Amino acid sequence: MSPENAAENESAAGHSSPVGGPPAARRRAWIGLAAFASALLIVLVVALVWRVGEGFPRAVDATGTANGTGSGTGTGTGTGTGTGTGTATVPPTPTKTPGATESPATVTPTQAPTANPEPGQSATAAPGQAAAPGVPRPATCTQLYTPEMIHALGDLTLNPEWSQDQDNGVAHGTDDSELRAQIDALDHLTCVWASPYGGSDTGIITNVVWVTPEQSAAVEARLVAKGLECFNQSEGRRCVIQTNTVDGAFGESHFLRNGIWLATKYTNAGPLGYTQNIIDNLWMGV
Structure with missing residues (x-):
């Protein structure tokens, strides 16, 4: 049976086709x-x-x-x-990316303030920088005196504000112009005991001056030439002079020892043992 006649033969046999037509x-x-x-x-x-x-x-x-x-x-x-059919995880995008020329912020350190020096001290350098090894180096005037000596000075004030003006004439422990020039040229500490209200006829001026042996010898020679009496005291040389008038007493006291010159000028003031008190405090630990 050929395929072409299969459908007709199935119809003839009594079977119906699923779809007519x-x-x-x-x-x-x-x-x-x-x-x-x-x-x-x-x-x-x-x-x-x-x-x-x-x-x-x-x-x-x-x-x-x-x-x-x-x-x-x-x-x-x-x-x-x-x-897609999966879950994607993506890191967040930075909100700002520094440029190639951007640099981190820098902090400029603030310079530390310099402490106010005690009246009579240099604001740029501590006194005693020229001192030789073993020579006392008091940094402040208060290191020169014991509490008992400060009490004996009574109403006088240490380095009152008005005394810091060089024009007031209370910067040197001598009246000799040559010795004053030496004090100004050398490393020194100036301590003034005076009235807190201004200049008066009562006060003491002391310079602690650092000197070489040659300078010390020259100072002593000048003091002798000016008529001061010099003698040995406390392992050094002491030179003094005093004038008494109807207005009171005034004078000078100088002490030279081991690289230090103590130049003191006083007017109607000067408790007993003033210079010796300074000597004892300066060389206490030496």
Whole structure:
């Protein structure tokens, strides 16, 4: 039996064809059934994917930040918008990236303030920088006196503010112009005991001057030439002079020892043992 006559023989035997009509119509019917079955299959697959994946994956924007999640994993490249069935994790983009020329901020240290020197001291250098090894270096005038001597000076004030003006004439422990020039040229500490209210006829001026042996010898020679009496005292040389008038007593006392010259001028003041008190305090630990 040839294939071309199979359908007719089946009809003759009493079997009916599933679809009646001419052959062309039957072919169109089969094509329609196939299309319907394909569509149904697609719907079933979509429904299955939807159920398992809890919805279709959402689009991923151009920066790589995922807008949806899925149960699987997926990768992709490109600068456009893409889709996938997985979860994408993208690190956050910095809000500001320093430029190539940007430098970190710098902090300029603030210079430490210089402590105010005691009246009579230099603001730029501590006194005694020229002292030889082993020579006392008092940094302040208060180191020269014991509390008992300070008490004996009564109402006089140490280095009152007005006395710091060089024009007031209370900067030197001598009246001799040559010795004054020596004091100004050498490393020294000046201590003034005077009235806190201004100049008066009562006060004491002492310069602690650091000298070399040659300078010390020259100072003593000048003192002798000016009529001061010199003698040995406390391992050094002491030179003194005093004048008494109806207005009171005034004079000078100088002491030279081991690189130090104590030049003191006084007017109606000077407790007993003033110079010796300074000597004892300066060389106490030497």
